[in-house]
Amino acid sequence: MEQAAGSLQELVDGFEDNPLSARKAMDELLARDSQQFHTAGLEVLKTGRPTPGHAYLVALLIDNQILPVALGDPGKFRLEEAVELAKTVSQIDPLLDTKLVRWLLRSQQMDGSTASAQAAQRILGILEQISSGNRLTPMLVQLLRAPDPVLRSKVALLMGRGTKSVSWALTERDPRVRANAIEAAWGSDSRHTRGFLWELTKDSHNRVAGNALLALFRLGETASVTVLLKMAAHASPMFRATAAWVMGQTQDARFLEALGRMETDSDEHVRRNASQAIARINQPPK
Numbered sequence: 001m002e003q004a005a006g007s008l009q010e011l012v013d014g015f016e017d018n019p020l021s022a023r024k025a026m027d028e029l030l031a032r033d034s035q036q037f038h039t040a041g042l043e044v045l046k047t048g049r050p051t052p053g054h055a056y057l058v059a060l061l062i063d064n065q066i067l068p069v070a071l072g073d074p075g076k077f078r079l080e081e082a083v084e085l086a087k088t089v090s091q092i093d094p095l096l097d098t099k100l101v102r103w104l105l106r107s108q109q110m111d112g113s114t115a116s117a118q119a120a121q122r123i124l125g126i127l128e129q130i131s132s133g134n135r136l137t138p139m140l141v142q143l144l145r146a147p148d149p150v151l152r153s154k155v156a157l158l159m160g161r162g163t164k165s166v167s168w169a170l171t172e173r174d175p176r177v178r179a180n181a182i183e184a185a186w187g188s189d190s191r192h193t194r195g196f197l198w199e200l201t202k203d204s205h206n207r208v209a210g211n212a213l214l215a216l217f218r219l220g221e222t223a224s225v226t227v228l229l230k231m232a233a234h235a236s237p238m239f240r241a242t243a244a245w246v247m248g249q250t251q252d253a254r255f256l257e258a259l260g261r262m263e264t265d266s267d268e269h270v271r272r273n274a275s276q277a278i279a280r281i282n283q284p285p286k
Contacts (some may be wrong), residue, residue, distance in 0.1 A: 008040045008057070009056030015053030021055060030060060037068045042076075042137050044144040045089060054092045062093075064214035068103040071126055079125065097131035101139045108146055116229050124154040133161045144177065153180045160184025175205035182211040186218065194219060201227055210242035225254065232258050244270060248277025256281060 009030060014024040018206070030037045041061050048054045062136040070076045071086060090096045104120050118200045120143075133140075152175040160181045168192065172178050182200060200212035201224075209231065217222040231243035244262050245256035255277070264273035 004098060008037070009044050009179055012044060012051070012053035012057055015051065015056065019052065019056075022053065026056065028058060030064065034064070034066075038070070040129055041066065042070055042085070045095075046085060047094075048088050048092050050092050058089055058093045058096075061277070062099055063105075065103065068100055068107075069119070071100070072122050074122065079122065082122070083126050084131050086126050090130050091191070096141070097127055097133075100127060100277065101136050101143075102130075105139060108143065117151050120146075120151050122156060123155055124151070128154075128158055131158075133158045144172070147175055149176060152177050156180035157184045160264065163224050175203070175208050178203065179207040179211050182208065182215055186211075186215050194221065206236065206238040206242040209239070210246045214246045217246075217252075225252075228255075229258055232262060237265070239271045240265060241273045244253065244273035244277050248273070248280040251281050253281055 008026070011022050011025050011029075012071070014175075020077055029040075029090050038061075041143045044057060045054070045061070045067075048058075058067070067089070076082075077085065086096065086100075093099070100123055104123055108114055108120060108239050127136070140155050140159045144152055144159075145157070146152055152174055156172070156177040157180045161184045172181070178200065184198070194216065196217050197212045201216070202211045203212065213224050213228050213231070217228070228243055228246060231239050232247070234240050234243065242260065244259060247259055258279075259274045263271055265271050265274065
């Protein structure tokens with residue numbers, strides 16, 4: 001393998017001297033032994049630079065699905081290693097994020113297996129760290145129809161980061177997707193965003209309503225305090241537990257009295273969240 005990597009490295013380094021010859025030689029290496037080329041190519045890319053030779057190597061590895069498959073395989077790279085490799089490749093090919101999403105769409109259409117969904121989730125996790133998501137939204141919308149709920153929720157996080165909007169979450173049936181859409185858009189502010197967030201505080205799912213209230217609190221909407229205190233007395237223990245969690249996230253001492261009462265709640269989850277929230281609010285500032 002070291003010999004193959006060395007030969008490929010020489011072709012990449014000398015690419016600009018004779019591009020036609022280097023392309024032909026790299027194509028022949030791939031045709032002769034795709035597995036060896038796979039291993040050697042990924043090794044060369046670990047220290048890749050934005051040169052024409054590296055760009056051609058990246059194109060070969062993407063067009064032959066070698067790079068996307070490797071990034072999605074935990075047996076090939078640990079997640080941290082895959083992210084670092086993707087960052088390096090992004091410097092060589094700035095369109096890597098869009099190419100990975102196109103690969104995801106093809107793979108989901110051709111293979112809806114559990115293994116395929118897990119690889120897709122991993123790729124989306126990598127994209128969260130290497131891409132702003134701005135130009136990916138039209139393609140990501142198609143992935144919201146994927147059958148895997150975890151995959152859809154990860155897509156929502158990436159879309160929310162890119163669009164900084166929660167309006168589309170109003171019509172999404174999966175509560176995990178709605179909740180993640182809000183979480184990804186935390187910090188974005190506009191009159192329309194606030195309006196949609198207030199609508200989502202009425203959601204039938206506790207996490208969606210809680211995320212919307214936390215977003216509004218962080219935007220300075222004082223009415224969110226009153227609504228959050230009402231949620232703390234909700235008939236559902238899931239809503240009460242979420243209210244306690246949100247109060248802790250705000251680190252606002254105004255909630256300490258309510259949280260003190262919640263520590264005696266009949267539900268264990270509510271009591272635990274209340275205790276953790278009190279500890280968070282009382283912790284000394286960093």
